[in-house]
Amino acid sequence: MGTLWQDIKYGFRQLVKSPGFTTIAVLSLALAIGVNSGVFTIVNALFLRPLIPVRPDEVVNVTTARAAADRSYRPFSFAEFSLLRESHEVFADAAAFRFAAVGVGAHANAEMRRRFGFIVSDNYFSMLGAVPAVGRFFLPEESRPNANIPVAVVSQALWEQLADGRDCTPLEVSLNGEPWTVVGVAPEGFNGGNAVFGPDIWLPLGMATRVNEAFGQGRTDCDLADPANFALFVIARLQPGLTLETAQSRMPALAVRLSMMATDAADGPRTLEIGVRSRFNMSTEPTSDGPLLFFGLLLLGMAGVVLLVACLNLANMFLARNVTRSQELAVRLALGASRGRVVRILISEGTLIALMGAAAGLLLSFGGNTLLLNSLMGSSSLSALGFSLVVDATPDIRVLLATLAFCMIATLVFAMGPAWHTTREITRGTLALHRSVRTTTDRWGHLFSGRHCLLMAQLALSLALLFCAGLFFRAAYDAAQLDPGFTSEGDLVAEIDYSLVDRDDASIRTSIATVMDRLHALPAVSHVALASHLPFGHITNNLDVSAVDERSSEDPRRARARIASVSGHYFDTLGIKLLRGRDFTDLQWRHPEGAPVVIIDERLAAALFPGEDPVGKHLERSRGPQDTSSEPMEIIGVVSAHWDKVFADGPPPRLFFPLAQRSAQHLFIHIRCADTTALASGDLRHQIRTVLHALDPDIPLVELAPFATILDGNLELWSMRFVSALFGTFGVIALVLAVVGVYGVKAFAVARRTRETGIRMALGAQPRQVFAVFIKQGAVQIAIGLGVGLLLSLAIGHLLASMLLRVSPSDLVVLAAAAFPLAVAALLACVIPARRAAKIDPMEALRYE
């Protein structure tokens, strides 16, 4: 133990004696370990950290599908949920929930903000292992259908805002303009089993009829007592000791009971499925976290490559340093030190550097992740929806252990190998008590010596990282350059969510029509239009529709279309071309009484009426076998296709209803400016706010922003930019490390080959010829490294293919863009040592011998 301490002290002294070496080594490792620790922290938060504190493996997602081939999934009715809850042969407990959006204010007259929430059964919290931080959770009587007891549970963050320093439970607050009582506060960090986003407020099932569904369309008379009201998501806790497989084998019997009571039993028997809960999705269909897990592993892999590049770099630095210390080490061996002891001395230095690098890396990762999460909330428009980010990126014991593991792996790679190699060379007599070292290797040995192989590996890995960064950058660039099929410039969007106030459809129609007329009268405004959905927005709704064919009712053409309710002039306002037919008239979009009409886009037209003019034809909502309620809708126009998602192969088929014919409480007013300077100055926004509040002081205006700004905050674009920035950071770090590595190896090679250079000069070599020798060797090594890197890049590119849209995984432009700067930087790193070699004095060099 004493000698170990002595070795550590000696190692520390050696590091202090070489501050430049120590600083470069620690910084290289700090960057690499920081990247790894940071990525692992996120992977830990997303995939490893238990989201449910008590026996998380027992909690499963329950879904139901039609047993027929189409496997259509749907939520559960309250009656079905009750059946599952009482099925104690499989489930210890089952809880139900659904999404909600509510306008929350501290009191009746306070400013209201939209919040994303869950409407939950009374056992929801207990089943997820949560205990209230303050007050209580819901009582059974509060969760009965139509109980109408206005109580709520809020998150810690919302509690702090609402209570404003007061220490009071229960707390009276305003929800959707009505008085509610906050009876409890969820524990800090409670996320409802989701790793990324969580609600700020929970309401009991008994209040479902009083709160509108989030992401829904219009008012939903959500009477849970109605057995045909399928509105609930169900999660359940398996009986203790029951495996998932055993529980799955008991599902068919339970499914028979469920099918017998289902009101839609005529559509065919239903199946019941249970599966591991997704950490990211809440869906009525089984979902897999596989793609995200793949991405997490890919990130870890890429970060591992950065660590490997840094370790290769450090291994080279340590090899060079050990050679310069070979005299000292040989003396130690000659004085009786065992080889193991000398190795231990060298490893002690490596371990000290690794620990310093790990400490600095941990700080870097914490800072980086904080920036990342702030950027996520700041850059995306999720906050406008009322979501709260619940990713817990604070380093826990797992992160600390992982960082320590990275540190140990790094030490093994960069310190152990060189230490073992050096001592072996000394004991073999290859390195001796001479200041310079005679190499006995041939030309290929020079080219492929250990150090040069490490160097080439560094270059290959760096190219692969830069190539990946380039692919994602190109994908992000292409996504940003994508012609969406509409014009966002000059368009101001006002988001109004009437679900946050208690208004009926007629009142909304009257109010919004007046708003439209007043806004259109503003001098700077050229067009005004309304829509229930925003292109590239967070909320989408689809409808399965069929062509109505007069000739045959058998096997009509079907398609799933993205739907929106719009006003007249919507297409003009957004610059969407009307290809055939006509727009909705004022009568059609302002009054619900007219005949049902729709406008479709060219994608839906091609799907339902290929090669025909669809104007004047009819379509209808696709019906089940027993469904006769659907009414044919006349197609009055066809518009050009326009995009809705970055991560899509093309624009979706679209179907537009006149606003009055389809209830919509969540509305987007598009206000196109004749003069774009008015939009930039903010004057127009002020005028619009004034108009809106003058007309309706309680108008639930959620957001007023230029459409271009909203699009810029799109989560898909953000994630694309984030990934390209992340991989770019990896690539740049790897490039810097590789260049430093090339310089270090070449400088060391020049120093080692001083004698050879002197001989060459004595034999008549001119400086430029000596320069050429080193540059040529460097160029060959760079070419080999990049050649291997190219193959590696293409392999990784194909691995990433599924994540890259509209970009070839073997994009030659990206490959060239990644290889060129790396090659130039690496060659430049060779130039300085080569110039130094060209200036060697042959006499001095030979005397050096």
Add this chain to the structure above:
Amino acid sequence: MIKLKNIQKRYDTKAGFIYVLQQINLEIEEGEFVTIMGPSAAGKSTLLNILGMLDHDWEGEYYLDENAVHQFKPKQRMALNRQYVGFVFQAFNLLDSLTVYENLDIPLSYRNVKTSERAAIVCDTLDRFGIVGKKDLYPSQLSGGQQQLVAIARAVVASPKLILADEPTGNLHSSQGEEIMELFKKLNNEGTTIIQVTHNDKYAAYGRRIIKLKDGWMEGEVTPEQLLGKVS
């Protein structure tokens, strides 16, 4: 061929000037075989480096044929080196990463000899020195004597008028040493001027003139016979 006038070399130290060579005056005719002898630190190797134009930091006048070397810039001196000089070192100084063939090719490549001509010259030299069978071996695969043989072959491959040999037998045992000296004698007989530095009286006697240096001064000049004590 070589004329040195008042050549001196000194190092400027904190303690003052330290002279390595002083007042060296020497003339060597073309085709001569000259030996430089003296104890350690006498300045033998320094003088050889000056003669080979590897050392540029000295005073005095140095004429190589009609070239006033002392007036030349380092670059011009190196050009003259390539034209006139072949070096043989005590430690052989073969390039370890090159084969025997490539070691012989190197001086020619530095003299911009065409590739086709180089191959012919190298093959001819390999043949002349009887080392054709070793042409693909690396220096580490040769004995000391063989290495020095290759080093001499390398020194003459570019047909220099002057061979400078710094203790060429210093690392060889006696039989190998004699072989090397016989080779020098043969080259000298073919017209190459040879200047060697050696501590060994027997090998020194291969030279027709023996210059003695001590503490940087020229002590004098003796004949081989005088050196070996045959003539007092």
